Each structure stands twice: as structure tokens, then as C-alpha cells.
Amino acid sequence: MMTNNSLLKFLAISTILLATSCELKKEPTPPNSLAINTKTVEKNFKLWTWITAEKERTNESFDEEFKKYSDNGINAILINTYGDPTLLTRLVPIAKKYNLEVHAWMFTMNRPGDKIAEQHPEWYAVSRDGKSCFDEPPYVGYYKWLCPTRKESREHVLSLIEGLAKVEGVTSFHLDYIRYSDIFLPIGLLPKYDLKQEVELPRYDFCYCDVCTAEFEKEHHKNPKDFSNPAIDMEWKNFRLNKVKAIVDEAYKITHDNGKLLTAAVFPYPEMADHMVRQRWDKWNVDAVLPMIYNVFYNEEIDWIGYATKQGVEDLKGKNTELHTGIYVPEMTAIELKEAIKQAKTNGAKGVSFFDGPAITTEQWQTIRDSQND
Structure with a gap:
């Protein structure tokens, strides 16, 4: 069975944080420094995994888990600490003991359980049919999306990023849920919700809060709330x-x-x-993307991982952004995992990330170890 955290990632498909406090600002680390540490990276192909950390766990249990990752060739771990820099600070030296990079993973615009945001209901995104994510979240109860336009909600998110960016020893801040709520779910998930999504439905179309619509109207002299078919208005989409x-x-x-x-x-x-x-990531300033190419959610076969990887690599040409393919390991046999890694490698990925670490089976670990010799 999936854990709650796996289900979070499962629904969004989609997929956070970082760094160092010092008096003198450092020069930005170049993107190719993502490929550091360990024997696998000598071949310029990096292995990552996502994990969620609970602060109640002992250091000894994390030590055991991180050692397993290192022993099996993992180079980097993306750790969700629910935005807690204290827990992240505690975990960094344990990971470093095993020569693992630490990437601070955080839910960005979707903020379930955010006690500060919950004090401000006006911060939450509003659907075209007037439902706020604060009290009527779409799809599931933990879809608590903040408005990316409103000054206060933006500043709150950025303050969380800045706090985590001051944790010493972290390689990157890892944005997740950096988008709007799903206007279309992956096709493989629609039966779960007994849904048909052939057009943009008002319930899943965000954000129509007063701040968003007023700012748009000021710039473009039209109000999205008046559109008969908002999906075809390119200015509103952009x-x-x-x-x-x-x-x-x-x-x-x-x-x-x-x-x-x-x-x-x-x-x-x-x-x-x-x-x-509504996420156009080839236009972002970002050092690396880990597209969640979870073929099972789209009713696609393993070779689709290669197709989507190649498409992303092509779209990033000319940009200083690396692509590392995200692979969803549950429901995948060891043979399928071997092919998935091959599809990513041969289509231009700089590495692969497995979701998630605790879900990887003994047989899959063998495949991951073997892949380092291919």
C-alpha cells in the first residue's frame, strides 16, 4: 500500500529546500557541480531518490537508511522535511557521512498543514466557480494551493525558501508543486475520481481570486470572470x-x-x-529539472519514458539546465526498471531519480547497482 506521502506525490505526479548561512555571499555554484561525489558520477550519470523525513525518527534509523542508499550507488537524496530547517540541519551530517548530496525538497504552492497560511484564508487560490482551496480543495483534502499572484502568499513561500536556503551543507533547494492545481489529471487517475476531463472544467481552473483578476484586467482591459471560454484566451493563460x-x-x-x-x-x-x-518549465531560471515521467499514471509503456525525456532535453537546448528523469518504481518490475533507466540514459538525461527510496525493492536495488556498469 502507498503511504500518505507516496499518495501526495502520486496525485500531483507531479514532484524541497536548501542552503548556507555566511556573512560573505558565495558565487553561484555552476550547474555541472550537480554531478559531484561517488563513483557513478564519474560516468556523468547521477542517481537520486526522494524521501520524506519524520522528525520523530532517531538518527540511527536515518543512518541505516542513508547507508543503504550509498551502498546501492545513490548519489543524491531529495529530503522533504515539511519545510523544517532544524530537521534538515540534523540530517545533513548523516548524509555527508555516506557521501550523499542533500537536496531540500519542499511543497511550494500546495501547502497542506501550513499553520501560518491557514491563518490567512484570503491567500488561497480560487477556482473559476468561486471555490477557495482553503475550505473546498479540489480532488483531495490536502490540495491547499496558495495564490501565486497575491503579495502576501508569494512572500510567505519565498520566506520559507530563504530559511531553508541558509541550512549549511545542502546542494539545492528542490521545488515541488510549483504550479497551479491540476486542470487535467493524468488519464490513468481519472477512474479513481469518476471524472471525465475533456475540456477545462470550472472546478479545476485556478486562480480567479480578486487579486488575480484585478491585476489581469488592469494589464489587459478584460476580466477573466467574463470570458465564455477562458481556455482560448492566451493572455490569461500566459x-x-x-x-x-x-x-x-x-x-x-x-x-x-x-x-x-x-x-x-x-x-x-x-x-x-x-x-x-500551467507549468512551462523550459522558460524558467533553474539549474536542474527532475520531470516526473511516471508512465503508469498516463497508461503508457516504458518506452514513453524515453520519449518524454527526449522531448524535455530538446526543449532545454541552449539553456544551462540539466534534466534528470524521475521514475516511479512501485508497480515496476526489475526488468522494467532496467529498461526505464536505459530509456532515460539513451535519450539524453543526466541522471535518474527514483520515487521513492523506501519503496525500492531488493530486486530493484540489484538493477540499480547493475545499471552503474552499463
Whole structure:
């Protein structure tokens, strides 16, 4: 069975944090420094995994887990500490003991359980049919999306990023849920919700709060609430794409000012991300993307991992951004995992990330070890 944290990632498909406090600002670390440490990286192909850390766990249990990752060839771990820099600080030296990079993973615009945000219901995104994520979240109860336009919600998110960016020893801040709520779910998930999504439905179309619509109307002299078919208005679509980009670009500045990199979990390739969640990640300032190419959610076969990887690599040409393919390991046989890694490698990925670490089976670990000799 999936854990709650796996289910979070499962629904969003989609997929956080970082760095160093010092009096003198460091120069930004170049993107190719993502490929550091350990024998696998000598071949310029990096192995990552996502994990969620509970603060109640002992250091000894984390030590055992991190040792297993290192022994099996993992180079980097993306750790979700629920935005807690104290827990992240505690885990960094344990990971470093095993020569593992630490990337601070955080839910960005989707903020379930955010006690500060919960004190401000007006910060939450509003659907076209007037439902706020604060009290009527779409799909599931933990879809608590903040508005990316509103000054206060933006500043709150950026303050969390800045706090984590001051944790010493972290390689990157890793953005997840850096988008709007799903306007279209992956096709493989629709039966779970008894849904048909052939057009943009008002319930899943965000954000129509007063701040967003007023700012758009000021710029473009029309109000999205008056549109008979908002899906065909390109200015309104671009307005929202650019609001997400603005947060990413601010995060890039914050992380680089602290001597850290910026990475992000994103949808499989830019055109798909644009269509499904208003996320055009090939236009971002970001050092590396880990597209979640989870073929099972899209009813696709393993070779689709190669297709989506290649599409993303092509879309990033000319940009200083690496692509590392995200692979969903549950429901995947060891033979399928071997082919998935091969598809990513041969189509231009700089590495692969496995979701998630605790879900990897003994047989899959053998495949991962063997892949380092291919």
C-alpha cells in the first residue's frame, strides 16, 4: 500500500529546500557541480531518490537508511522535511557521512498543514466557480494551493525558501508543486475520481481570486470572470504561466545568493506541463529539472519514458539546465526498471531519480547497482 506521502506525490505526479548561512555571499555554484561525489558520477550519470523525513525518527534509523542508499550507488537524496530547517540541519551530517548530496525538497504552492497560511484564508487560490482551496480543495483534502499572484502568499513561500536556503551543507533547494492545481489529471487517475476531463472544467481552473483578476484586467482591459471560454484566451493563460515563473525566478536568486542551486520536480515535458498544470518549465531560471515521467499514471509503456525525456532535453537546448528523469518504481518490475533507466540514459538525461527510496525493492536495488556498469 502507498503511504500518505507516496499518495501526495502520486496525485500531483507531479514532484524541497536548501542552503548556507555566511556573512560573505558565495558565487553561484555552476550547474555541472550537480554531478559531484561517488563513483557513478564519474560516468556523468547521477542517481537520486526522494524521501520524506519524520522528525520523530532517531538518527540511527536515518543512518541505516542513508547507508543503504550509498551502498546501492545513490548519489543524491531529495529530503522533504515539511519545510523544517532544524530537521534538515540534523540530517545533513548523516548524509555527508555516506557521501550523499542533500537536496531540500519542499511543497511550494500546495501547502497542506501550513499553520501560518491557514491563518490567512484570503491567500488561497480560487477556482473559476468561486471555490477557495482553503475550505473546498479540489480532488483531495490536502490540495491547499496558495495564490501565486497575491503579495502576501508569494512572500510567505519565498520566506520559507530563504530559511531553508541558509541550512549549511545542502546542494539545492528542490521545488515541488510549483504550479497551479491540476486542470487535467493524468488519464490513468481519472477512474479513481469518476471524472471525465475533456475540456477545462470550472472546478479545476485556478486562480480567479480578486487579486488575480484585478491585476489581469488592469494589464489587459478584460476580466477573466467574463470570458465564455477562458481556455482560448492566451493572455490569461500566459498571465498565470508567468506568475509561476516569477516565483521560480525569485527562488533562483535566493538560492544562488546563498551559494546553492535550484532544482525542481516538474511534469513530464513542457508542453504537457503547460496543458495540464500551467507549468512551462523550459522558460524558467533553474539549474536542474527532475520531470516526473511516471508512465503508469498516463497508461503508457516504458518506452514513453524515453520519449518524454527526449522531448524535455530538446526543449532545454541552449539553456544551462540539466534534466534528470524521475521514475516511479512501485508497480515496476526489475526488468522494467532496467529498461526505464536505459530509456532515460539513451535519450539524453543526466541522471535518474527514483520515487521513492523506501519503496525500492531488493530486486530493484540489484538493477540499480547493475545499471552503474552499463
